[in-house]
Amino acid sequence: MSDSQLLPDIAVEKAPTTVVVIGAGLSGLACAYALKKAGISVQVLEAGTQAGGWVQSFPVENHQYLLEGGPNSFPSSSHALVALADELGVPLISANKSANHRFIALGEALLEVPHSLWSAITTPLxxxxxxxxxxxxxxxxxxxxxxxxxxxxxxxxxxxxxxxxxxxxxxxxxxxxxxxxxxxxxxxxxxxxxxxxxxxxxxxxxxxxxxxxxxxxxxxxRPYALLNCAGGMKTLIQKLEQALSGKIHLNTTVTELEQTASGWLVRLANGQKIPANGVIIATPAFVASQLVASISGEARALLNAVEYAPITLVYQAFKKRHLTQRKEGFGVLKSWEVPNPVNQAWLGSLWTSSIFPNRCPKDEWLVSHFFGGANHTDVLLWSEARAIEEATAQSAWLLGTAPKASPTLNAVFNHAKAIPQYTLGHANRMATAKAILANQSPTVQLAGNYLQGINLNHCVLSGQLAAENLLNSGVFQAVPPVELFPVPQQEPLVTQHAVV
Ligand SMILES: Cc1cc2nc3c(=O)[nH]c(=O)nc-3n(C[C@H](O)[C@H](O)[C@H](O)COP(=O)(O)OP(=O)(O)OC[C@H]3O[C@@H](n4cnc5c(N)ncnc54)[C@H](O)[C@@H]3O)c2cc1C
The missing domain is CATH 1.10.3110.10 (protoporphyrinogen ix oxidase, domain 3)
Known part of the structure; x- marks a missing residue:
């Protein structure tokens, strides 16, 4: 898809039965795909230069390394996501068996999370x-x-x-x-x-x-496994892009919604207006807040109240021979009970090359360190050099890097508004915002990771539910009532999946 692809010049008076999906993250793409399958004409408008939102994979150094800028895996219990991947023909790969070993950092100590009844009885955790x-x-x-x-x-x-x-x-x-x-x-x-x-x-x-x-x-x-897509998470997005070929418009920022007698005019930053019978807002909550402002001041305020935590993600690769404490496994998460000896803003690390194959050259070890979160928003002020410095100290502590061993790769991703925080009152605030929209303008639906869970499976479900609600809103008379994806909308705890 070329960045400069222009929107078709849809004349307002033609008023086709069209749905505009705002935002081409996984929630928006899953929604658009569901609508397309239901026979609806759909256009996806994306502010960024690429589709996928947080889902970004970067092959670097001539494909020697594969880095995920956002999500790195999902469990096979992610039914909606796995079904979508299967339907699109996305090849899925399972994590190495050793990834079952996860650790909690309690100060200096790394304690393994129990993964069997016996280990639960005997764990020193x-x-x-x-x-x-x-x-x-x-x-x-x-x-x-x-x-x-x-x-x-x-x-x-x-x-x-x-x-x-x-x-x-x-x-x-x-x-x-x-x-x-x-x-x-x-x-x-x-x-x-x-x-x-x-x-x-x-x-x-x-x-x-x-x-x-x-x-x-x-x-x-499918038996339980931790999964990724062959070629990285981005493969899923590429398949969705293919399925929605010609319907995704990049560099296209939406600024406002204007109600008309027959539906909506979706106003773009360049002044262009796109007519639509229905609109799905699949952006982060703070953007959705601006877009619903013309419908309800209360919904605007409720969506604007969703806070986001920042994440600074630093990848480092080292020659294996320079590491003295390498551990095979998924990675380590920090308990706040005992301070980390190196860095208070550290959240945890993934032993990336131990989880999935072909993430770095065979004689190297790839680790990803996560810093920031709701308690340490100061990472937003870190320069790239500072982030690398902090990561290097963390690598020395966690992996025992030899004193003079320098990383063979450093890559920093700064995500300022990374993760929506489901704070006290969040569920009620979102339910109220959705109820206001359902009541005042059922042809505008919300989708996204701030609504019913933040993992990728929740995003797919959220997009599919928004599509279903829109189709059942009454405006699409030609379409009989639909239940597009009869999967449970509430996922059990086990499918909550770790960022880190
Ligand atoms: C660092 C990190 C690691 C993660 N790891 C995992 C993991 O391992 N497993 C897992 O299950 N989940 C993980 N997650 C969570 C998961 O990746 C996200 O919840 C999910 O990708 C969000 O998708 P989304 O479509 O709801 O939102 P987004 O990805 O935020 O997409 C929203 C889109 O809307 C666009 N947009 C914004 N404003 C406008 C506008 N005005 N006009 C048009 N378009 C606009 C944006 O550019 C963006 O593309 C991780 C998240 C992060 C940040």
Missing amino acids: LPFSAKMRLLKEPFITPLPAEAPEETVAQFVERRLGVYAHTRMVQPFLTGVYAGNTNQLSAKAVFPNLVAYEQQYGSIIKGFIAEKRKKKSEKKGK
Whole structure:
């Protein structure tokens, strides 16, 4: 797709039944693809120079290294995403077996996350008292449904104990949201667990009951694995681009929506106006906020309240012979319980070349360090040289790089508004914003990672749901009511997937 591809000069009076999708991240592309499959004429308008949003893969140094600028993997339990990839013919690759080993950094110590019943019993990650506390969970009286919303920290400590929070859930959410568990909402981040407490009186009882229900559905499904696309995550985007050939318009920033008698005029930064019968806003929340301003001041304010955490991602490669402490595995996440000896802004690291094959030359080791998050927005002020300096110190601590060993590759990605924070009240704020739009203008739908979960599977589901809601809004009389993708919209906890 050429950057300069112009929008077709659609005359307003022709008023074709067209949907404009604003934003060509995974949410927008999944939505546009669903609409196209339903026989709707769709145009995708993207402000950037490439489609994919955060999904970007970079082959560098003559394809010697493959770097992911955003998402690096997804679990095979990501049903909507895997189904989409299969349908598009995207070849998926599984992570190496060693990627099952994940670690938590507790100060100097790296402790392995248990991955079997025996390792859960024997793990030094949780003291004996904390393991006993976990077993008490089914006997803890649930809070009444009308009790005030809790933070993740409050919910987890009340049900599972302090250590389950500081050594398991908090590092996990540092990985997923780069967030602060004293600010993230339990209801928004773990809707299923909060519901289990209400429905079954206990998280553990809820897990067991739901697992039993799902047992029969498991037959014939792909066995659990951590996946990526052959050639990197971008392969999925390229296949979506092919499927939407000629429909994606890059360098096309939308600034405003204007309601007309027959639908919408989508105003671009260059002044052009595109007529549409329906609009999907698949941008980050702070842009969606501006775009709904002409519909509702309240929806604008609710969307504008979504905060984003920054991430500075630094890739470094080293000759294997220069490393003394190399560990095979997925990587390591930080527990905030004990300060990291090197850098307080460090969130965790992925042992990238240990996860998927062909990420760097065979005699090298590729690591990616994540810094920043909701607690350390100061990374926004780091220069590239500072980011490399901090990463080099982290590599020395984590991998035991020889004192004079310099990296064979440094690559820095600064993501200022990377991850939406599902803070207290988030679920209600988003439900209200969606209800206002559904009531006042059902032909404008929202999609994106700030709505129903931030992982890639949630993004696909969010795009598909927006398409479905739009088609059922009544404006597309010719199209019978549709249920495009009869997959569950709420994904269980296990499909929350780590950024880090
Ligand atoms: C560093 C990082 C690592 C991650 N790792 C993982 C992972 O390993 N696994 C996982 O499942 N998830 C991961 N995630 C989360 C996941 O990548 C994102 O949630 C997802 O890609 C978001 O997709 P989206 O389409 O909702 O939004 P975006 O990707 O933000 O797309 C929105 C699009 O809208 C466009 N846009 C904005 N304004 C306008 C405008 N005015 N007009 C037109 N277009 C506009 C933007 O340019 C962008 O292309 C990671 C995220 C980050 C940042």
